Amino acid sequence: MKPCDNPFRSCRVDAVEFVSFDHTVEQLYENFCRMDYKAAIVGQHGRGKSTLLRQIAQRLNSDSVPARLIFINDTVPFTSSMQKSFIRDIHPDSVVLVDGIDQLGWFRRHRLLRCLSKKCRGILVVSHGRSKLPTLTECTSSPELLTQLVKTLLSHQSLPMIDNAMIKDIFQRHNGNIRNCLSELYDYYADK
Numbered sequence: 001m002k003p004c005d006n007p008f009r010s011c012r013v014d015a016v017e018f019v020s021f022d023h024t025v026e027q028l029y030e031n032f033c034r035m036d037y038k039a040a041i042v043g044q045h046g047r048g049k050s051t052l053l054r055q056i057a058q059r060l061n062s063d064s065v066p067a068r069l070i071f072i073n074d075t076v077p078f079t080s081s082m083q084k085s086f087i088r089d090i091h092p093d094s095v096v097l098v099d100g101i102d103q104l105g106w107f108r109r110h111r112l113l114r115c116l117s118k119k120c121r122g123i124l125v126v127s128h129g130r131s132k133l134p135t136l137t138e139c140t141s142s143p144e145l146l147t148q149l150v151k152t153l154l155s156h157q158s159l160p161m162i163d164n165a166m167i168k169d170i171f172q173r174h175n176g177n178i179r180n181c182l183s184e185l186y187d188y189y190a191d192k
Contacts, residue, residue: 001192007153008186013179016152018052019145023137025052029059032136037095037122040131043139046177049126050099052139056124057097065095065121072100083108087115095122102128141176143168149178150185159189 003009018025032039041049053069060067068090072078078100090096096116101109113132116123125131147167154161162185174180 001190003190006186006189007157007159008182008189012153013182016051016149018048018055019148019152020048020137020139021142021145025055025059028052028137029056032056032122032124035134035136037124038117038133039123039136040125040127040133041136041139042127042130044128044176046174046179046181047139047141048178049139052137053097053099053124053126060095066091066093068094068096068120070096070098070100072098072103074103076100078104080108083112087112087119090116090120092120094120095124096120098123098125101125101131141171141178143171146171146178146181149182153182159192162188 020028023031041052043049057067057069068086070078070086098112101112104112110132113123113125123133124136125133143164147164150162150167170181170184174184
């Protein structure tokens with residue numbers, strides 16, 4: 001199969017909306033507003049935290065609330081000078097959404113949150129552990145969630161659905177990391 005035809009190619013996976021059996025994105029957005037725009041999305045790797053963060057950012061923008069996203073990871077550092085510049089230029093009506101706050105050391109993370117809480121309307125962070133901010137939701141995964149995502153990605157495709165036993169096996173092999181499960185399924189369908 002050509003990479004552009006693979007139902008698990010990154011652009012298709014990235015386009016899938018956040019899925020939870022507990023809350024809709026709209027319910028989480030309303031809760032975030034009730035929390036005075038200050039909260040954390042927590043969960044282990046590959047559980048949908050970044051996907052939810054992006055969708056809340058879109059929802060904020062649709063309500064004319066300026067959302068400013070910061071992505072921090074191993075390849076995208078957030079240097080001290082970048083942090084100072086960002087804080088200096090932030091608009092007071094903005095809600096700042098930080099994906100990867102765990103990448104910052106304790107002092108820089110504490111300083112960033114303290115400065116932002118004084119300077120802008122709200123803060124939403126993605127964290128692998130508890131945060132000083134109240135928890136909006138804890139993202140989790142399950143074989144049933146993976147099954148639903150696989151069905152979504154295979155819809156409108158002339159490819160066979162994989163069986164539940166294989167999905168459970170992939171889920172267990174990756175310790176519930178949905179992102180890694182979907183990557184393995186990309187490789188699986190690449191051979192078809």
